[in-house]
Amino acid sequence: MLKKIKCADLEIGMYINLGESWMRHSFFRPAFKITSVKQIKKIAAAGFRSVMVDPDRSDPAVRSKLGEGQPVNGDSQDLPMIEVPDENEFDPMEQISDELVAAIEDPAIPPEKKAEIVYSHSIRMMDNILQEPSPENILKGKTMIYATVDHILADDETADHLSQITSHDYYTYTHSVNVGLLSVLLAKEAFKNIEGHDMQELGAGFFLHDLGKCDVPASLINKPDKLSPQEWELMRNHPSKGKRLLKEARQLSEECALIVMQHHEREDGTGYPLGLHRNEIHDYGRICSIADVYDALTSTRAYKKKLPPFQALQVMKDEMFHHFNRDLFGIFVSIFS
Numbered sequence: 375m376l377k378k379i380k381c382a383d384l385e386i387g388m389y390i391n392l393g394e395s396w397m398r399h400s401f402f403r404p405a406f407k408i409t410s411v412k413q414i415k416k417i418a419a420a421g422f423r424s425v426m427v428d429p430d431r432s433d434p435a436v437r438s439k440l441g442e443g444q445p446v447n448g449d450s451q452d453l454p455m456i457e458v459p460d461e462n463e464f465d466p467m468e469q470i471s472d473e474l475v476a477a478i479e480d481p482a483i484p485p486e487k488k489a490e491i492v493y494s495h496s497i498r499m500m501d502n503i504l505q506e507p508s509p510e511n512i513l514k515g516k517t518m519i520y521a522t523v524d525h526i527l528a529d530d531e532t533a534d535h536l537s538q539i540t541s542h543d544y545y546t547y548t549h550s551v552n553v554g555l556l557s558v559l560l561a562k563e564a565f566k567n568i569e570g571h572d573m574q575e576l577g578a579g580f581f582l583h584d585l586g587k588c589d590v591p592a593s594l595i596n597k598p599d600k601l602s603p604q605e606w607e608l609m610r611n612h613p614s615k616g617k618r619l620l621k622e623a624r625q626l627s628e629e630c631a632l633i634v635m636q637h638h639e640r641e642d643g644t645g646y647p648l649g650l651h652r653n654e655i656h657d658y659g660r661i662c663s664i665a666d667v668y669d670a671l672t673s674t675r676a677y678k679k680k681l682p683p684f685q686a687l688q689v690m691k692d693e694m695f696h697h698f699n700r701d702l703f704g705i706f707v708s709i710f711s
């Protein structure tokens with residue numbers, strides 16, 4: 375049974391469940407175990423006076439202290455157990471990188487299992503980057519993306535399985551991975567037998583296209599109502615912020631800059647942040663734009679149900695065709711229909 379605990383009484387080792395209220399701040403997961411003082415400060419800074427704690431999932435050292443909390447009705451067993459390791463214990467990005475490379479290089483792992491491993495490790499990687507977009511995490515993330523892209527280019531079977539297992543829950547980190555994978559697969563086909571494209575840097579740009587959303591509250595990303603002028607301005611600024619974070623990390627390649635800044639531009643000039651038209655938009659930005667919209671349509675949002683792939687492509691063709699480059703959209707349909 376969950377207990378209501380004042381934020382002032384939170385301790386490392388307590389497993390918290392933020393419930394629906396998690397949507398109003400920058401945490402990317404509703405339930406997790408506290409592993410650092412930094413997390414407690416972040417919860418307090420988000421405006422919480424109290425949170426729900428699950429004694430059964432908390433460490434034994436703090437479990438006895440939870441008896442004084444106020445019990446709350448509800449079953450927490452439907453929430454996944456997620457432990458966030460303390461950054462002082464080891465570097466989670468290093469662990470993810472080692473495990474990912476080991477899986478990719480292991481010939482004994484069948485393609486379908488390898489695809490699952492690549493996808494799950496990519497999710498963990500993006501979650502870490504978005505929670506802590508430090509230069510170190512961005513650099514390590516790009517290194518992992520390079521390995522993933524190389525594998526997609528070299529192993530058609532794994533690439534095919536990857537296109538089929540994308541998550542349909544819309545969080546910034548899952549969306550980033552989905553768009554990254556879909557875009558790499560589209561670029562692989564569009565630029566087949568064409569030299570001069572740095573696919574590793576393209577992959578980095580595709581995966582990190584929404585890096586600037588690291589501080590945008592989930593409640594705003596999933597808001598069902600029309601955004602206020604202030605909220606819309608915050609959303610419009612995420613490409614520029616993503617570009618700035620990459621520049622500060624000294625990881626802003628030309629490919630990354632084009633993708634991060636142009637993935638919301640539209641062929642008819644209705645996009646943002648610059649309102650570019652047609653040939654003003656680079657093919658790299660066009661590719662990411664198609665994958666971005668497709669993933670949004672095929673993912674479950676707080677205010678809408680997901681569309682099946684064929685129906686999503688039909689909506690893009692019938693209602694949004696003026697947004698996309700026709701040739702690239704045609705290639706995308708041939709791959710995913």
